[in-house]
Amino acid sequence: MSWVPVAVSLGFAGLTVLACCSFKVFLGVRRFGRELERTKRRLGPKHAALRDELHDLPEPRAARSPGDGVPSV
Known part of the structure; x- marks a missing residue:
């Protein structure tokens, strides 16, 4: 029992x-x-600025045909 x-x-x-x-x-x-919260607060303004820059970028140009450009070797 011990x-x-x-x-x-x-x-x-x-x-x-x-x-x-x-x-x-x-x-x-x-x-x-x-x-994580501190990092989020520090990166928040930079993230917003980057997002604003993305909106200011011009629209992508139309894709070129494969014949345009440098031929591969």
């Missing part, structure tokens, strides 16, 4: 290790989320 307290103690120790690892993962995910 194996019951040992098994319970090992189970509790295992749950403690899992809880500690889960907490570290939680903190890492939170930190990563903050980093």
Whole structure:
């Protein structure tokens, strides 16, 4: 019967290790989320400027026929 307290103690120790690892993962995910938000705020104006430049580009020209251009060797 002495194996019951040992098994319970090992189970509790295992749950403690899992809880500690889960907490570290939680903190890492939170930190990563903050980093993504900060990057999004920094790139937002540049993204908007690039999008505006794309709207200002002229329309693409019509495709040329294969006979136009440099022949391949």
